[in-house]
Amino acid sequence: MAKIGVFVCHCGENIASMVETAKLVSTIADHPGVEISTEYKYFCSDPGQETVKKAIREHNLTGVVVAACSPRMHEQTFRKACAEAGLNPYMLEMANIREHCSWVHTDKKEATDKAIEITRSLVEKVKRNNDLQPISVPVTRRAMVIGGGVAGIQAALDIASAGREVVLVEREPSIGGHMAQLSETFPTLDCSQCILTPRMVEAIQHPNITVMTYSEVEEVDGYIGNFSVKVRKKARYVKMETCTGCGDCIQKCPVKKIPSEFECSLGNRTAIYTPFAQAVPNVPVIDRSRCTYFKNGKCGICKKTCQIDSIDFDQQDIIETLEVGAIVVATGFQVQDTSGYGEYGYGRYKDVITGLHFERLASASGPTAGKILRPSDGKEPQTVVFIQCAGSRDVSKGVRYCSRICCMYTSKHAMLYAHKVHEGVSQIFYMDIRAAGKGYDEFTRRAIEEDKAGYIRGRVSKVYEENGKLIVRGADTLLGRQVEVQADMVVLATAMVPQHDAKDFAKKIGISYDEYGFYNEAHLKLRPVESSTAGIYLAGACQSPKDIPDSVAQASAAAAKVLGLFSKEHLEREPVVAMVTESTCAGCWGCATACPYNAIDHRDINDRNGNLIKRVASVNPGLCQGCGTCVSFCRSNSIDLAGFTEKQIFAEVMAL
Amino acid sequence: MGIQEQYRNEAAELLSSGAVKLVIGYGEGSTSDRRRPVFIRSADETARLVLDANCIANLSGYLVPEGLLSDGKSVAVFLKPDGIRSVNILAAEAQVNPDQVVILGFDIDGGQASPLPGRKATDFAPLIESQKSTGLSTELQQEADQLELMSATDRFEYWNQQFSKCIKCYACRQVCPMCYCRRCIVDVNQPQWVNTSSHTLGNFEWNIVRAFHLAGRCVACGGCDRACPVNIPLRLINHRMSKEALDAFDHFAGESADQKPVLATFRQDDPETFIL
Ligand SMILES: Cc1cc2nc3c(=O)[nH]c(=O)nc-3n(C[C@H](O)[C@H](O)[C@H](O)COP(=O)(O)OP(=O)(O)OC[C@H]3O[C@@H](n4cnc5c(N)ncnc54)[C@H](O)[C@@H]3O)c2cc1C
Numbered sequence: 056m057a058k059i060g061v062f063v064c065h066c067g068e069n070i071a072s073m074v075e076t077a078k079l080v081s082t083i084a085d086h087p088g089v090e091i092s093t094e095y096k097y098f099c100s101d102p103g104q105e106t107v108k109k110a111i112r113e114h115n116l117t118g119v120v121v122a123a124c125s126p127r128m129h130e131q132t133f134r135k136a137c138a139e140a141g142l143n144p145y146m147l148e149m150a151n152i153r154e155h156c157s158w159v160h161t162d163k164k165e166a167t168d169k170a171i172e173i174t175r176s177l178v179e180k181v182k183r184n185n186d187l188q189p190i191s192v193p194v195t196r197r198a199m200v201i202g203g204g205v206a207g208i209q210a211a212l213d214i215a216s217a218g219r220e221v222v223l224v225e226r227e228p229s230i231g232g233h234m235a236q237l238s239e240t241f242p243t244l245d246c247s248q249c250i251l252t253p254r255m256v257e258a259i260q261h262p263n264i265t266v267m268t269y270s271e272v273e274e275v276d277g278y279i280g281n282f283s284v285k286v287r288k289k290a291r292y293v294k295m296e297t298c299t300g301c302g303d304c305i306q307k308c309p310v311k312k313i314p315s316e317f318e319c320s321l322g323n324r325t326a327i328y329t330p331f332a333q334a335v336p337n338v339p340v341i342d343r344s345r346c347t348y349f350k351n352g353k354c355g356i357c358k359k360t361c362q363i364d365s366i367d368f369d370q371q372d373i374i375e376t377l378e379v380g381a382i383v384v385a386t387g388f389q390v391q392d393t394s395g396y397g398e399y400g401y402g403r404y405k406d407v408i409t410g411l412h413f414e415r416l417a418s419a420s421g422p423t424a425g426k427i428l429r430p431s432d433g434k435e436p437q438t439v440v441f442i443q444c445a446g447s448r449d450v451s452k453g454v455r456y457c458s459r460i461c462c463m464y465t466s467k468h469a470m471l472y473a474h475k476v477h478e479g480v481s482q483i484f485y486m487d488i489r490a491a492g493k494g495y496d497e498f499t500r501r502a503i504e505e506d507k508a509g510y511i512r513g514r515v516s517k518v519y520e521e522n523g524k525l526i527v528r529g530a531d532t533l534l535g536r537q538v539e540v541q542a543d544m545v546v547l548a549t550a551m552v553p554q555h556d557a558k559d560f561a562k563k564i565g566i567s568y569d570e571y572g573f574y575n576e577a578h579l580k581l582r583p584v585e586s587s588t589a590g591i592y593l594a595g596a597c598q599s600p601k602d603i604p605d606s607v608a609q610a611s612a613a614a615a616k617v618l619g620l621f622s623k624e625h626l627e628r629e630p631v632v633a634m635v636t637e638s639t640c641a642g643c644w645g646c647a648t649a650c651p652y653n654a655i656d657h658r659d660i661n662d663r664n665g666n667l668i669k670r671v672a673s674v675n676p677g678l679c680q681g682c683g684t685c686v687s688f689c690r691s692n693s694i695d696l697a698g699f700t701e702k703q704i705f706a707e708v709m710a711l
Numbered sequence: 712m713g714i715q716e717q718y719r720n721e722a723a724e725l726l727s728s729g730a731v732k733l734v735i736g737y738g739e740g741s742t743s744d745r746r747r748p749v750f751i752r753s754a755d756e757t758a759r760l761v762l763d764a765n766c767i768a769n770l771s772g773y774l775v776p777e778g779l780l781s782d783g784k785s786v787a788v789f790l791k792p793d794g795i796r797s798v799n800i801l802a803a804e805a806q807v808n809p810d811q812v813v814i815l816g817f818d819i820d821g822g823q824a825s826p827l828p829g830r831k832a833t834d835f836a837p838l839i840e841s842q843k844s845t846g847l848s849t850e851l852q853q854e855a856d857q858l859e860l861m862s863a864t865d866r867f868e869y870w871n872q873q874f875s876k877c878i879k880c881y882a883c884r885q886v887c888p889m890c891y892c893r894r895c896i897v898d899v900n901q902p903q904w905v906n907t908s909s910h911t912l913g914n915f916e917w918n919i920v921r922a923f924h925l926a927g928r929c930v931a932c933g934g935c936d937r938a939c940p941v942n943i944p945l946r947l948i949n950h951r952m953s954k955e956a957l958d959a960f961d962h963f964a965g966e967s968a969d970q971k972p973v974l975a976t977f978r979q980d981d982p983e984t985f986i987l
């Protein structure tokens with residue numbers, strides 16, 4: 056006989072102000088199987104939990120329903136209370152009459168009726184619950200960080216310094232990401248390379264970090280604590296083990312006119328190259344698509360040049376399978392392709408460039424050795440117009456959000472320009488100046504007050520060329536008039552957008568993303584560095600536009616989460632796993648195909664003499680994540696989910 | 712020599728050589744234009760086999776009874792292209808081992824049965840491929856178009872009326888080669904998802920469940936449609952689901968013996984039109 060205890064919580068006023076709890080309590084008390092029904096202001100409090108425990112002992116309850124908040128809040132609390140009172144923790148159900156009821160309704164009577172129905176349906180469910188025991192699975196205490204920008208490097212270093220192994224996977228030939236391309240960084244104007252390269256070197260030298268550059272993740276299988284990741288190490292055609300990074304091959308390569316990706320095409324590279332001088336690892340790669348040897352078998356100069364025979368044209372891609380317990384995704388961002396903006400003339404006029412180009416011009420190691428020289432004729436521009444929100448906050452450009460960094464780096468650019476071209480005039484078209492970080496507003500003030508950045512509030516409607524000058528036409532909305540500015544160079548603060556393959560990558564590794572392709576956190580406020588998939592964490596600009604301080608902070612936070620996971624050798628998992636009814640299973644393997652975690656195997660049923668009677672599905676409880684996909688697939692209902700059996704769900708629904 | 716003669720001889724040879732232990736074919740039925748399945752186990756019985764334009768039933772369902780193929784011996788079966796496709800599905804769903812199935816293939820065109828070359832399901836791959844590229848039946852499409860023209864309310868009313876006739880005899884299920892489950896969902900009573908009584912709600916539940924369970928699996932053999940004693944146009948439901956599977960997922964039921972079930976697979980480029 057079921058003896059169910061129902062505990063109706065007021066949640067202060069959260070529930071009691073909209074649901075007549077007394078009526079709920081008395082109605083449920085009459086429901087068949089309910090032994091005791093009672094209410095209290097805060098059941099999650101100590102005295103509240105004591106009440107529950109006492110009732111379990113005194114009434115020998117077989118099941119408990121707490122009608123309160125979402126199970127996400129307090130299911131664990133009450134499960135623990137049940138266990139302490141000697142009841143199997145899985146004999147508890149939470150009836151969510153807060154998020155699903157009191158918070159979203161305005162009519163007291165209707166809300167009360169709904170609360171009664173919700174509670175009743177869980178009473179019906181809990182009557183059909185069974186004792187379950189948690190499943191314990193081992194944790195592989197080794198992490199993978201995907202993306203070797205500043206966020207990925209930071210996460211890797213933090214995890215490694217705490218004594219755990221890390222594999223850092225970067226798809227480019229060098230780690231460093233966008234930060235390696237920057238000149239000086241707001242809000243302190245320290246040189247980007249100078250603060251980043253020591254970190255890069257530390258990462259590659261760290262005994263706990265394996266850096267895999269020029270490598271891409273192909274496939275992720277498994278689950279929290281036990282991922283199996285296939286990584287493709289692309290052929291470099293240069294032997295990592297022997298190359299000393301002398302660079303002789305690069306010097307000698309005759310194919311010299313390839314626009315350098317790292318230099319945003321402001322400079323060139325060779326077919327065998329490292330993206331930049333301080334690359335880590337300092338081992339070149341051969342760009343197969345450009346190399347003469349790969350085109351027609353001729354050349355091979357690099358091979359002849361290399362004194363230690365480190366060039367190997369026969370290298371092949373290698374697929375490595377790595378077992379890791381946690382994954383940090385730090386794949387970063389890209390700047391939006393601005394060529395779609397006809398009105399700004401990008402792509403049409405050589406001297407209309409993006410902020411990232413400007414970084415390269417201002418960088419001491421850049422193509423102009425840090426001189427601000429315009430691309431068209433290499434002259435020093437006397438007037439530079441900066442256009443903020445070039446793409447961001449513009450529905451028609453598909454980027455509704457604020458990219459968060461452009462206000463700051465535009466101020467920085469105006470400052471750097473003033474420091475390098477003393478007589479230069481900078482004009483900045485802006486919508487708002489968003490400078491909300493530590494030291495940020497002071498930074499933009501400094502640009503205005505000390506470095507004479509001329510801010511014009513308004514949008515630019517058109518950039519065109521006249522008599523060799525760029526004319527920027529726009530509105531000054533503060534003065535309420537049209538303005539036209541002549542400029543020698545125009546810098547667009549282009550939007551920060553997800554990597555071009557962000558969505559495909561998310562599907563590959565099984566995390567969710569927003570409408571743009573930025574990766575979703577599990578909870579924007581309370582779980583900002585966890586992805587929607589257990590064991591996969593997020594760091595840096597892949598989650599949303601971020602500057603360096605925020606990227607680094609998030610990376611350290613993700614590392615802390617990983618280390619928390621690695622603090623135990625075993626992980627307790629919910630016993631919500633699928634189970635097969637072997638007598639009716641037809642062995643069609645539909646469930647096995649549908650299972651996203653490869654948790655279903657074949658099992659032979661033999662007679663006493665070992666002859667095969669039939670072959671049925673069999674669930675590996677270590678792998679099963681309890682998603683229920685198989686249950687919804689099986690046509691004959693031969694597979695069911697412990698804790699959420701069809702019987703339970705059906706009873707729940709029918710009680711409504 | 713006509714096709715009937717030819718296939719009788721062939722069946723006799725398969726049986727006497729021991730290549731197959733059983734031939735599943737057509738025999739005379741209760742009226743002159745009806746055929747019923749016959750199960751021939753020795754060469755001297757092959758004279759009972761009939762093969763003509765009346766042999767329309769899909770016999771592949773007779774391959775699945777538990778134990779029939781467990782001795783590893785082969786069985787020959789008379790099949791039209793739709794039946795060959797169902798053998799592929801049965802193989803894909805691990806219900807038959809295609810190596811144990813010898814296909815005596817034929818097609819019916821212009822009131823005539825004619826032989827199809829090939830003996831193994833894989834031999835018919837080009838034929839099935841060409842069927843796929845031709846697309847689903849245009850006749851059915853025209854009939855379906857009529858329904859699509861109706862407003863949603865009218866269409867609902869139409870099906871409401873049709874389903875209200877259903878007497879839950881499950882003839883549609885018994886005849887379908889794809890309905891091989893050891894326990895059909897309608898026979899599950901813990902919990903009783905599908906109402907067993909034949910009132911409109913129960914009938915709706917059953918017919919919708921049937922439609923979904925056959926999505927991407929129905930080969931349009933028409934067995935259910937002919938079996939239905941109250942003439943519910945089941946072909947139109949099946950057709951609608953097949954069209955959905957083909958248009959949205961490029962899935963043509965029974966293309967090959969390793970085809971994956973459309974409702975159990977996910978591809979990165981699957982349309983997500985249902986996600987708002
Ligand atoms: C013009 C400009 C100026 C800026 N100036 C400043 C400044 O002054 N101060 C400041 O604080 N911030 C500045 N920023 C912002 C700064 O660049 C970012 O905050 C920072 O680079 C984010 O780091 P990240 O590691 O998240 O991403 P990224 O730097 O983009 O690094 C991501 C890395 O992941 C790799 N990757 C991507 N996909 C994969 C994959 N599938 N597999 C393996 N590897 C992959 C990429 O190759 C890259 O190396 C500026 C940005 C721009 C555009």
Ligand code: SF4
Binds near residue numbers: 641642647688694
């Ligand atoms: S889907 Fe159902 S019948 Fe098919 S193998 Fe899985 S449990 Fe068995």
Ligand code: SF4
Binds near residue numbers: 654680683685696
């Ligand atoms: S519930 Fe089923 S589909 Fe989901 S992980 Fe478990 S076995 Fe796989």
Ligand code: SF4
Binds near residue numbers: 887889928932933936
């Ligand atoms: S649903 Fe009907 S038409 Fe389709 S395969 Fe089954 S019996 Fe044939």
Ligand code: SF4
Binds near residue numbers: 878883940941943
């Ligand atoms: S054959 Fe017709 S009447 Fe019988 S169950 Fe099927 S749809 Fe209903």
